[in-house]
Amino acid sequence: MTRNRVTRNWNIGWLASVAIGFLCALAGVAQAAGEPGEDHPMISRYPGSKIVEYRQLQFEKIQLASGFAESPAKNKRAEPKLQAFEGKVTTTIYHLVGEQSAREVFRNYEQALARAGLKTLLNCFNETCGNRIPIALYRDNYREPLYRKMLYDSIDNSTSDFGYVSATGTSNGAPVAASVFVGRIRTGNRVYVGLDIVEGEAMKTDQIVVSLDKLTTDLREQGKVILSGIYFDTDKDVVKPESEQALQAISDYMKKNPQQNFFVVGHSDTAGSYEHNVDLSKRRAQSVVTALTSKYAVAKPRLTAVGIGPVSPAGTNANDSGRARNRRVELVLR
The missing domain is CATH 3.30.1330.60 (OmpA-like domain)
Known part of the structure; x- marks a missing residue:
């Protein structure tokens, strides 16, 4: 397995559970000077965002949330259902400082998924997400106290917003799945986006020759x-x-x-x-x-x-x- 591509002293691997793959066209730049990585070719960044963490594994198994056993609106501790995916995993974390709300940024990613023709597995915001998604996605995955703290800032502060969307589809004949976790940190008026893209192998075709x-x-x-x-x-x-x-x-x-x-x-x-x-x-x-x-x-x-x-x-x-x-x-x- 290829070693982590990390350029800061964080290990954000747990975000691999936030899961997976877009075909979209959000405006942005591929890589700004001094950033640790670049936008995945299947999806660009929200305008004004800065990459603060980047990592790519050639093969990994990760999970994304695909639903709930019960409604988080009735029980905010409702456990999400998790679905596993394997393949090439690219993790990118963006920060955005400014007037944009988490909801605005989230809606842009949500619309990008729809335009790409991917099928939504789960789409939730604030109370419809409950407070167990970050915990469930962190559990059984990589440990990163700093990023976990950012997530808890979002879900524990009543003045903060957060949302999660996951979807699956294909790209160039290969299965992909994608999810985005968007949240606002109560300090610094900062919105962050955790994006994971998992690309499976394309199905081999034309393997049977007429006889x-x-x-x-x-x-x-x-x-x-x-x-x-x-x-x-x-x-x-x-x-x-x-x-x-x-x-x-x-x-x-x-x-x-x-x-x-x-x-x-x-x-x-x-x-x-x-x-x-x-x-x-x-x-x-x-x-x-x-x-x-x-x-x-x-x-x-x-x-x-x-x-x-x-x-x-x-x-x-x-x-x-x-x-x-x-x-x-x-x-x-x-």
Whole structure:
């Protein structure tokens, strides 16, 4: 495990339990001179904030609050339910001195989560948070007396505000989760923000290469087959060398079934314009035809390239995994 990246003599690891990942666009700067770290690329800072602590672990298990067993409005000591996440953990603590209230800062982070399309697990402020979230998140995690004192300042002082929001989603095909704890210190008119981002590993896709058996079964039962193992770079139409295994399987099938002819159909997701996607999908289909006819001795009349862009999706275009399924080439009996 990678050692802590810490540039002050604090250990704020307990905040890892405040948990995890944004895709947002709050205004701010990446890193000011003299700061111990920089904004995570998935989320910037609230304008005017200063980073006072930064740490990154390549792999860690942390927790975030996802709900309550009972209402904190009825019992301020209601214990929060905790959910564990593992992955690359980036912890950033910001301080903001000025007229902004904790509620104002909190609402900006709350809105950023919603704009990012992340699903909220828990959203609370003041009495709807009770007073056990900081305790539960501190417990079973790292110890940091200074930061714990800041949290207790917020929840114990009737003139202070604090809020907590957590959410989960995906970024570039990888699971992320995020939470922010915002509070105001009663001394110094200071708002602080504790942000943790946990990034899991992206699901590995395209690990199954179409085989002779797969071609035989799907073409017999469905009249078409997805050509898994045909690879292109993003927004390119050149068949990559690692597609050789799939191309060889297609060639072998066609030699065994000389009476069959096919459409090679390119598909796309909805990123970009319709016209561009139709053109790209046609060019990719044509590249597959060219590879099979020029390198594997398949007769040209047996294959016809077609590009239909995003009009026949295999999955949703609302998330990364669905879009990955939609970017494909199919072999269709004609």
